[in-house]
Amino acid sequence: MKAAVLVFPGINRERDMARTLKLVSGQAPAMVWHAETALPAGTDLVVIPGGFSYGDYLRCGAIAARSPVMDAVRAFAAKGGLVLGVCNGFQILCEAGLLPGVLMRNQQLRFICRDVYLKVERSNTPFTRGYNAGQVIRVPVAHGEGNYIADGETVARLEGEGRVLFRYCSPDGMVDPNWNHNGAINAIAGIVNERGNVLGMMPHPENHVEASIGPTDGRGLFAGLAEALAKAA
C-alpha cells in the first residue's frame, strides 16, 4: 500500500490516520501538503483525514476542496484510484464534487463525540471487503456537521445503486432514528461515487484499531484496503 494522506491547514486527525495506516499495512503513508500539485509517484490510495480544514469556516471542507492538490486527487480518482475521505475528508469530497450531497449541521445542532454502530451494507467493495455484509461495527464519531443530505433523486440513486456502504444503526443492526445521532437522511454514514472508488464517511475507523485502547472494529476497513491493493498490484 502506498498511501498519501493530504494535509490542509487546520486538518487535525492526520496523525491518527497515518499511525493507523502504518499499524495496519506496515507502511507509513506519505504526508502531502495542500499546496502540492501532484501526488507522490506510485500512490495507490489517497486519504483525506478529519479535522477542521481552514477552521471549517464558510462551509465545512469548502476552502480545502478548492486547493491545488485536489486537482491531482480528481485526476487520480478519474483513473480509478482509491480515495478515502473521513469526516472532514468526506465533507471535502462533497464540496469538491467527487461525491454527491452535502453534510449539514447535526440535527441537535451540537458537536457529538461518541461511539456509534454502523451497519456495513456490502462487503464486495475494496473499502469493505474486510467486513461481512450486514455486519455491525462500533466506531467513534466526532463532528458537528455530519447530517448527510441530498436531493431525493440523488438519494434514490445512491440507494438503488448500492452506494450506501455504511449506515447508522442500533447495536443489533436496526436502523432506528434513536441511533442516528446526526439525523442523516436514511441514516447514511458513508457513500461511494458511481465508480465505487471514492468513499466518504463521517465516523472515524482510524480511532478504533488497537485492542489495548478499545474496540478494533475500524481495522477491517484498512486491512481490507491493504488486501485489495496488494491483489491489484
Place this chain on the structure above:
Amino acid sequence: MKARVTVTLKTGILDPQGKAIEGALRALGIEGIASVRQGKMFEIELDGTADRAKAEALLKQAADKLLANTVIENYRVDVLG
C-alpha cells in the same frame, strides 16, 4: 408575511471566517477583494398577522433573544410584507 433579519458582527470584532475567506479567494486567483465580513441572514415567514408594527416587535424580540448575540453582533429587521 415575510421578513428578513440580518445579523452582522460589530465593527472591531474579529471575524476569523471572513479572514479565511479572503485568503481563499486570493488563492483562487480572484483579485480585487479588499475584505470580507461574514454575517447571517434569516428569512422568516410569519403567521397571519398583517400588522407590520407588531411583526417588527416580534422579530426584534426574536433577534434579541436568539438570532443575534448582541454582545458581539448587530442586527437589522426588515419586514418585507
Place this chain on the structure above:
Amino acid sequence: MKARVTVTLKTGILDPQGKAIEGALRALGIEGIASVRQGKMFEIELDGTADRAKAEALLKQAADKLLANTVIENYRVDVLG
C-alpha cells in the same frame, strides 16, 4: 466599493438549523413565526474599481467558485457602490 453577496438554501433542501431555530423560538415563547430559513451574507469591500459591471462579474465568480455551494444554495450579488 462595497458589495453584498447573500447565499440562501435552495427550496426543497432541508435546513436543520432553521428548523431548530423555529423550535427554539417557540420554546422561548415567541409565537407567530411560521418558518425560519438561515442564510449567509458576505459584506465585501472591493479594491479601487469604480466599474460596477466589472465588480459584479468578479463577485459572481467569487460566489460560483467559493461563497456558495451551488448544488444546494442560491446566491445574489448586490453592488452597493
Place this chain on the structure above:
Amino acid sequence: MLPNDTPITPELVAEHGLKADEYERILKLIGRAPTLTELGIFSAMWNEHCSYKSSKVHLRGLPTKAPWVIQGPGENAGVIDIGDGLACVFKMESHNHPSYIEPYQGAATGVGGILRDVFTMGARPVACLNALSFGAPGHPKTRHLVGGVVAGIGGYGNSFGVPTVAGSVRFHARYDGNCLVNAMAVGLAHKDQIFYAAASGVGMPIVYLGSKTGRDGIHGASMASAEFGEDSEEKRPTVQVGDPFSEKLLLEACLEIMAKGCVIAIQDMGAAGLTSSATEMGAKGDLGVTLDLDKVPCREEGMTAYEMMLSESQERMLMVLKPEKEKEAEAIFRKWGLDFAIVGETTPTKRFIVKHGGQVMADLPIKELGSQAPEYKRPFVSAAKLPVIEAEDVTAPKGTAEALEILLATPDLCSKRWVWEQYDHVIGGNTVQRPGGDAAVVRVEEGPKALALTTDVTPRYCEADPFEGGKQAVAECWRNITAVGATPLAITDNLNFGNPERPEIMGQFVGCVRGIAEACKALDFPVVSGNVSLYNETNGKAILPTPSIGGVGLIADFTRSASIAFKREGEAILLVGETTGWLGQSMYLRDICGREDGAPPPVDLTEERENGDFVRALILDGTATAAHDLSDGGLLVALAEMAIASGIGATLTAAPTDIPEHAFWFGEDQARYLVTVPAAKADAVIARARETGVLAAHVGVTGGDALLIEGERPLPVARLRHQFEHWLPAYMAGEL
C-alpha cells in the same frame, strides 16, 4: 481616544483600577507623572490578575519542589519529568468574567489561552480538561451559560485538535452572578527542549507572530479583576473572539521553528498582551526592551499606542530569535500563513521603551514594573468552625432506594455526558480512559506509559471549613489519579474566590491555600503552576470558595489501569477505608434533607496515603478488576456508578451495625475506595490490608441486573442509568 500627554486625573487613575496609594507608588517609582500609555501599562501590570498582589504572600507557602519537578510556578506552565527523556507541561487558568459576559467566546478564548501557555514552552498539547461552576439551574441565566460555555470549550478544543478528556461541572446559587470557567491544558515535550520566557543577548530581534492586533478586550485584564455590579451587562466590554484555526497554525509553526533551533525565548500574549509579554521577556533576562509599534501588524486602523499595548487579541506570540535564523523562521511562518514582524529589540538599559510614530510613548524601568507591583498582606478573619453533625441526629426523610434514585438525578451528581460528548475526547488515538470515570488516562506517544488527569474541588467543604476543604480538594485529586492505578505527580491550581478586600473572603483564601499546602506536602504532590481569580462576586455576594485542583499522574503501563465498571459477575466488592457515616456537608444532607450545614468531613492525610497506596498496588498487580474512589454522594452513589458503567448489578451484603443506615450508605468520609476482586481472592486481600494497617471490608458481590439492598426494593441498573442520564439533557432541552 485621549492623546498620550493627557493629564492624569484621579478619575483617570480610578478608571484604570488603580488605588490612590498605588498611583503614589507609580509617581515615586518613575519620578514624574506617567503618560497615558504608561498609565495603561501600569494598570495592566498591577491589577490583581497579573500582579497577584493580594495572593502572592500566601502562594509562597505552597510546596513546589520534588525531584521530578523541572519547572515550578513562574513560567507559562509547570513542567515535570515523566522519564525516557520526556516532560509533561501543564497549567490551569480561569476565564470566568469573559465567560459570564459572552459564554461561547469567553470559554473558547480561555481554552485558547491555556493551550498557548503550554505550547509556548515547546510542548505539543495532548489533552485538555476543565472545571466549571454554574449558578442554580433555576436561575434565568444558567442554561444559556452552560450551553454557551460547553459549546465554546468544545468549539475551540475540537477545532484545534486536542482531546478534552476530563473535567467537572457543578451548580450552586452562589455562582448565579459569576460562573467559573477553569481550563487546563497538558502537553508533552522533550525534556531537553523546553522553552522559556527569559530573553538573552543584547540587540536581539523581537518578533511578533500570529494574528493581527485589534481592539479586542482592551481592559480585559483589568475587567478580570473588577467586581461585577448591576450594570456589568450593560457595559458590554469588547469581547475577544477566538480563532482556533489560527491557533492550530501557530502551534505547528512554533513547534517547527523550535525544532529548527531558531528560538532564544518565547512568550505568548495572554492577559495584558504585548505589555506583559514584552516586559516579562526583558525582566526575566535582565535586559531592556524597545518596541516600535509602527511595525505591529494591526487589524484595525488608527490604533494608538495605548490600545496596542493593552489589546488582548488572541493567537499571538512574542519571540526572541537567533538573528542568523531570522529568514528561516520567517519562511516557516509564511508557509503557515501567519504574520511575522520584527517589532523591537533587546537593549542593555533595562528600560521598557515603546515608540509609535517616531515618538516615545512610554519609557519605564522594566524590572520594577513587575517586581515593584504592590503586594498586600490583606487582613483576614477565619469564620467560626461549624459544629460536627452526628449521624444519629439526622433522621432519614426517605428510604435508601428512593434517596439513591433522587441523588443520581441531582444536577451535581448526575451524568455529565451531555457536556463531554460535545468534546472530541478520542482524537489523537491515545485516550485509554474516556470521560466518565475517575481520572482520564491518556497514553504517552506509543506507550506503554500513560498520564492520568483530573480536576477536583468540593466548594461546599471549602466554604464550611477552608482549611479542610483545601486539603480535601488535593486529596480527592490524588485519589482519582490513584483509582486508575497511576502515581500522582504534581498539580496545577486555579484559586477562585470573591473580593480579597473583605477579610472574610481573604480568610477563605488563606485557609484554602494552607490546606492545599498541607495536603501537597503530605502526599508529595507539588504545585507546579496555577492561577488566581479574585473578585468573583456580584453586589457583595461572593462565589463559594473554589480552589480547583488539576492533577497529573503517571502509570508505567496503561494496560494495567483500572476503570470504574464492574468487569464480571460474582466478584467480591470491597470497601477500603474507614466509614464513620459523616453526614455534615454531604450531598445527602443537602439534597435529601434540605440542609447545607455542619462541618465537612476531615481529611486524614496519612490514612489517605496508606489507603491509596494499598489500592494502587492492588490495581497494578492485577488483583483489583475495577476501582472507584468515594466522594460526593458516598458509598451507594459510587456503587451505582460502577453498576451503571458496566450494566452489571450487585447484591450488597454489608449491614451497617453501629451507624445509621443512611449515614452508612451516603456519608462522605474521605480516603475511601471501592474495588472489585475475584471472589476467591477477597479474604486474602482483606488480610493483606489488615497487615498494612488499612481497613478493608466485604460489602457485596457483583451480578444480576439490579442493585439489591437488604430491606429495599430492587434497583434495576437500567432504571438507575435512566435516573443518572436524563437530568442534564432534559434540563438543557428546557424540559425541566
